Amino acid sequence: MTYVSLTPFDLALAALLLILTSGLSLAFRLGLERSIATSALRMCVQLGVVGFLLKLVFESGSPLATAGFALMMLGATAYEVASRQERRFQGLASYLIGGAAPFLAGLIATVFAVTAIIGSEPWWSPRFLLPILGMMIGNALAGVTLVLDTITSAATREKSAIEGRLALGATRWDALQDVLRRGLRTGLTPILSAMAVAGVVSLPGMMTGQILAGADPVEAMKYQIMIMFLIAGATGVAVVLAGLISVVLLTDERHRLRLDRLVPVNKPDA
Amino acid sequence: MLRVDTLRLAPLPSLTFQVADGECLTVEGASGSGKTRLLRAIADLDPVEGLIFLDGAERHEITGPQWRARVRYVAAESGWWSDTPRGTFPRDAVDAERLERQLANVGLTPEHLDRDIGHLSTGERARLAFVRALQGEPKVLLLDEPTAALDPASAALVEEQIRFQLYAGRIVVLATHDVGLSQRVSHTRLMLPKPRAATLQPTGGPA
Structure with a gap:
């Protein structure tokens, strides 16, 4: 078994599902499109920052x-x-x-x-x-x-x-x-x-x-x-x-x- | 002897009074005038400025629980923390016969101790809480509206028991709206002024 690295394209593909959810929100007039977008964006930023920070900390070994x-x-x-x-x-x-x-x-x-x-x-x-x-x-x-x-x-x-x-x-x-x-x-x-x-x-x-x-x-x-x-x-x-x-x-x-x-x-x- | 010295209960002026052994002080005043707050302060249930002495010892000389074992506050609305009243009575060293007598004195039976709290009437709960407060021989009883929830017959029984506690040398401080009760049992009456009466501002016209 080997580790499969994800490309940005893979992530974009996964994000398609999010668009599906937003579509549902629109169809049923849930009014959640904004929240979905901001939550998703927040998650990406948070995880991104943490990921890079962790990488820095691991590499510094300090x-x-x-x-x-x-x-x-x-x-x-x-x-x-x-x-x-x-x-x-x-x-x-x-x-x-x-x-x-x-x-x-x-x-x-x-x-x-x-x-x-x-x-x-x-x-x-x-x-x-x-x-x-x-x-x-x-x-x-x-x-x-x-x-x-x-x-x-x-x-x-x-x-x-x-x-x-x-x-x-x-x-x-x-x-x-x-x-x-x-x-x-x-x-x-x-x-x-x-x-x-x-x-x-x-x-x-x-x-x-x-x-x-x-x-x-x-x-x-x-x-x-x-x-x-x-x-x-x-x-x-x-x-x-x-x-x-x-x-x-x-x-x-x-x-x-x-x-x-x-x-x-x-x-x-x- | 219970002595209250310059007790600060805003907006009331500072209170100083004393109640001798075997005597009853009644506290009267409109709702919101601070009757309950005064009793709670004497029981040391709220942080309040001022000195309170029992037989010459200030409350801070002993711990809060020790003070409240001697100075018993009985709230207008009784508190229950068990399925039946029995679970809220002290378990150790209860003299069953004595307890039965005390219950009978206020028109209750030991059977009431094992009923579901929810199946007891407000008046029954109030009388049970009164008997509960007598356990452990407190020196001072602080009774908040002890007869307000009772029918006239039960109220008369409780009133008789209050008198009995006074004969036994206890000190009773009683907050009540019932002028008749106050006149009958009190040695001294304390009237608290109407809340905010002193700070009423003219509105400049009819409201």
């Missing part, structure tokens, strides 16, 4: 460039998590949890993977570190988004029950235990279902990529299993971190419920 790229991911993660919330913590807190929890958890899992499992030389070799880190953060981010959303909305909805417990002398951890547990459970659901259906319903993206790139399916499968385990670990750590931090932020040192620290956000149209 730890500084690798760290720089990782930091860029951190910023994007923080923004993404915070912007997907219905209610956000006042100030920068949402960005801090949204960025820190997935990034820290992802970094731990990734460093563990490249040092103990893959053993790349040097350990920070960007060719291994960055794609794995990206997958870890991407999945942890989905979990953290769900945790924050579940906890902040449940705390708002169940204010009287939570304050009822606090009024009887419960600590913030007792009063918010149900909310926290529900948040953690929700945050872990996606990775659990992803593991359950992996290979049956969908071929995971990375495995597909490796197979297309000419790798042996069994080798690709091994990589995919490792990645799934890492993702589960990273998501678990990120979800628990985000859950605990949100309980602390939703309350204060006097164990009072502080919903005043949440500000509603208008969700952008997805």
Whole structure:
């Protein structure tokens, strides 16, 4: 099996399908032609920039460039998590949890993977570190988004029950235990279902990529299993971190419920 | 003795008062005048400036949960976090007979503890929340409209229990719209001014 390189002409051919979708939008008057065009353009620009940046980082082989790229991911993660919330913590807190929890958890899992499992030389070799880190953060981010959303909305909805417990002398951890547990459970659901259906319903993206790139399916499968385990670990750590931090932020040192620290956000149209 | 010292609840002027053991202070005022906010502040459920002492100890000398174990706030709208009321009562060291007596005093039976929360009436829930607040021997009861959701017979039972708590040496701070109740149980009455009465601006003509 060999790797088939795509030419710009091949990409243009694939874009024909996009024109078909736009045609449908016109035919049914969905009014989505503009969005389709801008989203497609955005995707091309983003992927193009990332592709060339990664190439530069790989060729430079510099730890500084690798760290720089990782930091860029951190910023994007923080923004993404915070912007997907219905209610956000006042100030920068949402960005801090949204960025820190997935990034820290992802970094731990990734460093563990490249040092103990893959053993790349040097350990920070960007060719291994960055794609794995990206997958870890991407999945942890989905979990953290769900945790924050579940906890902040449940705390708002169940204010009287939570304050009822606090009024009887419960600590913030007792009063918010149900909310926290529900948040953690929700945050872990996606990775659990992803593991359950992996290979049956969908071929995971990375495995597909490796197979297309000419790798042996069994080798690709091994990589995919490792990645799934890492993702589960990273998501678990990120979800628990985000859950605990949100309980602390939703309350204060006097164990009072502080919903005043949440500000509603208008969700952008997805 | 409960002492509130220069408590700031904007837009009210700062509040200073004290309530002796076995006495009841009723708080009256129009809706929105700050009755609930005052009770919540005394329970340390909202961040508020000012000092609050119970038997000489300021609230910040102990943790929030310790303070609220002694200074019990019973909200007008009771909170439930379990399928049945029993799950929200403290599990350890509940004296079943005593609890049964306390329930009977407000016209309820232990059987009410195992009903589905959704199948209990607002009045039954309010009385259950009242009994729940008595568990653990708090020193101060902060009751927010304790009889508003009750029929006259149940209201009379709860009123009798409030009096009983006062005989037992507890301090009761009671927010209510019910002038009759206030006159009957209070030792002191606190009237909160109408909200924003002081800041009304002339509009320059009939609205």
